[in-house]
Amino acid sequence: DAGITQSPRHKVTETGTPVTLRCHQTENHRYMYWYRQDPGHGLRLIHYSYGVKDTDKGEVSDGYSVSRSKTEDFLLTLESATSSQTSVYFCAIKETGDPGEQYFGPGTRLTVT
Amino acid sequence: AQKITQTQPGMFVQEKEAVTLDCTYDTSDQSYGLFWYKQPSSGEMIFLIYQGSYDEQNATEGRYSLNFQKARKSANLVISASQLGDSAMYFCAMREGWSNYQLIWGAGTKLIIKP
Numbered sequence: 001d002a003g004i005t006q007s008p009r010h011k012v013t014e015t016g017t018p019v020t021l022r023c024h025q026t027e028n029h030r031y032m033y034w035y036r037q038d039p040g041h042g043l044r045l046i047h048y049s050y051g052v053k054d055t056d057k058g059e060v061s062d063g064y065s066v067s068r069s070k071t072e073d074f075l076l077t078l079e080s081a082t083s084s085q086t087s088v089y090f091c092a093i094k095e096t097g098d099p100g101e102q103y104f105g106p107g108t109r110l111t112v113t
Numbered sequence: 114a115q116k117i118t119q120t121q122p123g124m125f126v127q128e129k130e131a132v133t134l135d136c137t138y139d140t141s142d143q144s145y146g147l148f149w150y151k152q153p154s155s156g157e158m159i160f161l162i163y164q165g166s167y168d169e170q171n172a173t174e175g176r177y178s179l180n181f182q183k184a185r186k187s188a189n190l191v192i193s194a195s196q197l198g199d200s201a202m203y204f205c206a207m208r209e210g211w212s213n214y215q216l217i218w219g220a221g222t223k224l225i226i227k228p
Binding site: 031033040041043044048090092102104 | 117146148156157158160204206214215218219220221
């Protein structure tokens with residue numbers, strides 16, 4: 001158990017509203033990741049962080065922003081949610097050392113109506 | 114071009130049989146790693162097995178083994194003596210180099226074990 005929690009676990013929101021998803025880890029891992037999972041696409045990286053205040057874009061970052069003000073928390077914000085952002089969002093950490101496998105939180109199911 | 118290709122969207126296998134899930138990859142890096150994950154219907158992502166590009170032996174973890182054919186750029190997951198609990202989505206992922214540990218994911222294979 002990598003001690004990763006995500007909140008909320010489920011959310012329904014309306015188009016145009018801001019939404020923030022939280023990922024919390026308890027083991028001081030340096031690297032954290034946000035993915036979205038859609039049918040037929042596997043997981044796609046949105047943003048990742050390699051330390052406090054150090055973040056970078058992934059493959060599908062448009063419409064998303066992130067923040068990491070503490071090692072344990074990595075926030076994903078949808079500034080103005082759209083229906084295309086309806087998805088399951090996973091947070092992950094990279095295990096220390098090699099091979100650096102990633103461990104995942106339980107996921108957040110977001111529906112934008 | 115797709116970097117990770119899983120050509121089997123779905124598979125049915127009889128319980129206790131061995132099953133091979135295909136994964137081909139595309140990279141020009143000499144140093145890379147390949148990972149397999151399992152996602153049961155409950156939704157969590159479970160790390161199964163890892164193979165590094167410089168590893169000379171195929172990786173094994175219990176009933177899971179990886180058939181790594183570097184020249185063919187394939188990293189197939191083999192599950193021996195399948196069980197009903199093996200029914201799940203299976204994802205292959207690749208890390209290129211070591212700079213930021215990003216993983217590139219395949220679309221997955223849905224495996225159903227029949228009793």
